[in-house]
Amino acid sequence: MDKRYALGIDFGTESGRAVLVDIHNGEELASHITPYPHGVMDERLPGSGRALGANWALQHPEDYMAVLRKSVPAVMEISGIHPARVIGIGIDFTACTMLPIDRNGVPLCYHDAFRDEPHAYVKLWKHHAAQEQANRINETARRRGEPFLSRYGGKSSSEWMLAKAWQVLSEAPHVYDAADRFMEAADWVVGQLAGRPVRSGCCAGYKAFWSKEDGYPGEAFLRALDPRLERFAIDKLRGEVLPLGERAGELTEGLAAELGLAAGTAVAVGIIDAHAGVAGVGAVHSGQMVMAMGTSLCHMLISDKKIYADGVSGVVEDGIIPGLYGYEAGQPAVGDIFGWFVEHQAPAYVTGLAESEGIGVHDWLERRAAQLRPGQHGLLALDWWNGNRSVLVDADLSGLIVGLTLQTKPEEIYRALLEATAFGTRKIIETLERAGVEVKELLACGGLPKRNRLLMQIYADVTGRTIKVAASEQTTALGAAMFGAVAAGPGHGGYSDIAEAARHMARVRDEYFVPDAERGEVYDRLYRSYVQLHDLFGRGGCEVMKELLAVKLETSRRQLADDKI
Ligand SMILES: Nc1ncnc2c1ncn2[C@@H]1O[C@H](COP(=O)(O)OP(=O)(O)O)[C@@H](O)[C@H]1O
Ligand SMILES: O=C(CO)[C@H](O)[C@H](O)COP(=O)(O)O
Structure with missing residues (x-):
């Protein structure tokens, strides 16, 4: 043949x-x-x-x-x-x-x-x-009881089509009209x-509120957002x-x-x-969750069940595998957080040592961090360097590290960052399971599983699940x-x-990452503290992140205005 x-x-x-x-x-x-x-x-x-x-x-x-x-x-x-x-x-x-x-x-x-x-x-x-546009989309859809919002966990993201197009309309109407x-x-x-x-x-x-049954959101909803958006779906998304x-x-x-x-x-x-x-x-069956791990981390779950889970970025029929429901959740920065640390925070002595040992800075930090036991560094971080996509759906949240002392070492912070992203993933899996969709099997693909074995072991220990890794690069x-x-x-x-x-x-590889019960116990304890921080900063208990961003935006607007003069 x-x-x-x-x-x-x-x-x-x-x-x-x-x-x-x-x-x-x-x-x-x-x-x-x-x-x-x-x-x-x-x-x-x-x-x-x-x-x-x-x-x-x-x-x-x-x-x-x-x-x-x-x-x-x-x-x-x-x-x-x-x-x-x-x-x-x-x-x-x-x-x-x-x-x-x-x-x-x-x-x-x-x-x-x-x-x-x-x-x-x-x-x-x-x-x-x-x-700002995403917030108004959410408020208006909630007020009007728009059914489409429940498909997206009750909240839409600033990353999506309508928010971005509305920003164009608000700030550059001539571009919107010319489009x-x-x-x-x-x-x-x-x-x-x-x-x-x-x-x-x-x-x-997943990104423009479209569904097989209902199409795009209707004109009345779009008009309620802004009368100029009334024909947005009909004209601009045709x-x-x-x-x-x-x-x-x-x-x-x-x-x-x-x-x-x-x-x-x-x-x-x-x-x-x-x-x-x-x-x-090769995940084409109900209950399989795939983590695409790279710059960001996207969690895709295939299921024969349709449920609405709070804070999950979307359930779409045929959206991932035709014939099944596809759920998407995610963390908008994972590899990017580790990359940020290597680029902007690793001190010269670390880059020097890595160079003299003939390895990359990530590898050097991973080797050192792997010598630590869970909890040994006394640190806990929130993984929101690029906002939170699931389950809080709030791009205005930012990163946090608690527990720093004069003794804290770079590899300890690096490990705390790896762990923070694993806690973020556990939160997503728990949210889906509590809502009633089962996660039977965890698979991973993307660049990170091959680059950082410690990261993968931490994910297995934190989630308590075996992780299979894609064979393909x-x-x-x-x-x-x-x-x-x-x-x-x-x-x-x-x-x-x-x-x-x-x-x-x-194909998947023959090698799996298997969770360790002893490490898992420590991580269960740390995860409870992670959830405390998550809810405090993410659900309105402490508004410091929002206030810092407001000050930053005002200052940057003033700077832009001064630059134009
Ligand atoms: N050894 C490593 N350990 C952890 N993160 C790494 C390592 N090497 C690169 N990264 C991060 O991985 C990300 C790139 O992942 P990759 O899957 O190749 O890209 P993309 O998501 O763009 O397809 C970057 O954010 C980089 O900072
Ligand atoms: O939102 C997405 C998927 O729904 C993005 O495509 C994704 O987060 C980009 O990821 P990466 O740069 O890691 O490939």
Whole structure:
């Protein structure tokens, strides 16, 4: 039988990577990473250098095309595979990463008139400057008893489509008016490949309040937010919403020639990056929870049960695995917190020692931290360096470390940070189980499980659960490739559904992280204190984090105004 291949393209926070996969056994033949030339723009716009406000995070759509133009030809060249044998392309993307486009699908930031306008660029998932809009969405939806809010744990996030688009309308109405539509970047890239813009039910379901039964929130609700938003869903989100596994279209001749692929290759509906990891690790059954562990941590639970759990970012039918309910919860900073510590807090003697031992700073800190017993450092941290996504859903919360003394060492703080993120995960699992959905099995994918064994052991000890780790180094891209094989369908040598694709292509490692009862007892005790801090700072008992942010925002507004003078 002729060999067939699928291409998975993973658009992450800092870079995009293409992976070419053998659809018969999931073997990865070639992969290539392209860092985004503009990176994450969180201080200034490119070109003019115009300053951005606090909590902004933008990207440039040109960078996504750069990934296609560099990484796709690179994997084709490395593998030497004939383009005709590549039967499908799947892409996964961070979300809600959204952009305004004109009626020809061209991003507004490409137009000279908007080049210096921050609101014309892509708002990255971690753009957190629309909290005011998110708060008003929540209040209004609650007041009106809008049923859609219960699908999202009773609270929506500033990261999502409506809050971000409303921020555009509030602060740059001319950009809002000029936008023919707002697109998820996933859908925009799929539109570039397939030549027709379709929307992903996964992105729309988790990030734009869309559901299979009810569509988007109605005009009356949108009008109650702001009369100018009344037709937001009808006009600015218009376009067919397709379920995962569907074919969005076929690769256009123009891009096929540029990328070194065959015109007409099936292009799958886009999927959120973390969600692609679920298929990639082969979790297609009720009760399986996958943790996509990288910059952030997304928890995806597959279930045959539909319940509404407070503070869980969403339950969407067919949202992750067609035919089942998909729950998403998450922590918006995990690897980013450890990265922050290494970059900004590790003293020179630590970086020097790591260098002299020929290892990275993370590895040095991990080795030292692994010599400590749970609780030995006397520290406890709240993992909210980038706000809290679940279960408090509040981007305005911030990080905290309690217990510091003059004796505290860097490796002790590093370990406390690893533990804080594990406590955050335990809180999410407990919230889901208390609401009535069972978490039977825990699997992990993403960059962190391979990089930091101590972290994984702490997660097992803190949650009291065995953790299985994905075999693939590129689980999200593998998952995207699996959807590419499904989009091609059996008629073109692909698969009929994602469960069939998973049977052939997904793998976990033979090695598991098993919880230790003695360490678990200490962590049970520390977790009780974590919950105390969590509720005190997160549920209104102590408003210091909010007050600090208010002062910071006022000062930054004054600074921006002074800079303009
Ligand atoms: N050894 C390590 N231990 C803990 N965190 C790490 C280590 N090495 C890198 N990181 C963090 O991992 C994150 C990158 O994870 P990765 O899965 O590669 O990226 P992404 O989430 O963007 O796909 C960064 O935030 C980085 O700070
Ligand atoms: O909100 C998301 C998924 O719902 C983001 O896509 C995700 O948090 C980005 O993650 P990473 O940079 O770790 O891939």
